[in-house]
Amino acid sequence: MTETNQSPPPSKLPASPAVVEIRGLWTQFGPPERPVVIHRDLALTIERGEMVSLVGGSGTGKTVLLRQILGLEHPARGTVTVLGQPAAQLGRQGAASRVGMLFQQGALFSAFSVLENIAFPLRELGTLPDDLVRAAAYVKLQMVGLGPQHAHKKPSDLSGGMIKRVALARALIMDPPLLLLDEPTAGLDPHASDEFCELLHSLHAELGVTMVMVTHDLDTLFALSSRVAVLAEQKVLFSGPPTEVARIQHPFIHDFFQGERGRRAMTPVAAEVPGLAPSQP
């Protein structure tokens, strides 16, 4: 096949917007005369169907970035758009139908039952009769692998893994095309963590939902990421498939992937990828 300089014929359909498009983003805190700059001219584009892990040292602004995508925080400068719409203009209900958020501790309402927690965003919307809201919540309960016998339990009756599943069901109640996850497997034992990764993987395959997660856990990162975006030096310094990013020579990446936990998580991956054998300590 020979290359030509001809441009492809213009498509009749408008190109669909990226799921997340971040341009020229600056985040700073503190007094204007002595600002602490967290993000400096940061750019990141996330396309439909990607599973992107945000990694970076403590305080590099990973959680703040998730909150900006959700529209809960606004950058000092720059733009954050979700499916072509400015995140800041989504509003609470618009945000829930476009972006689901799984908070690190689940953030369930302790006085509500499992079913009430799952139904909450849809009930708040006030557009559906109660029986339909309940039916939708039961569907999501089943979708996250929990039987109806758990519907009337309170969060205090649930294991850590079940709390994550209920929080995930609530995040998905309005079928958002984008799911944000802050440390999805934090606090789970290895078995529960593997099971939760499998659930996220199968939901991604079934629903095609785009996922963006913050994780410090290498097993979760390798299990779930099609791409890793590294926050360092106040921007997304590198981005690529996990096995490619793991090879980059950078102090944070070296410590992250070649530290004790990193080497453990990399061992099965390295066996399949030439040149990725963990270095000796």
Ligand SMILES: Nc1ncnc2c1ncn2[C@@H]1O[C@H](COP(=O)(O)OP(=O)(O)OP(=O)(O)O)[C@@H](O)[C@H]1O
């Ligand atoms: N509302 C705020 N006011 C002032 N400083 C803030 C605010 N929110 C976040 N920060 C600061 O911004 C920095 C980035 O915070 P963020 O929680 O996003 O970091 P992170 O990368 O998620 O870190 P970690 O991996 O430790 O959770 C931190 O230094 C934090 O103290």
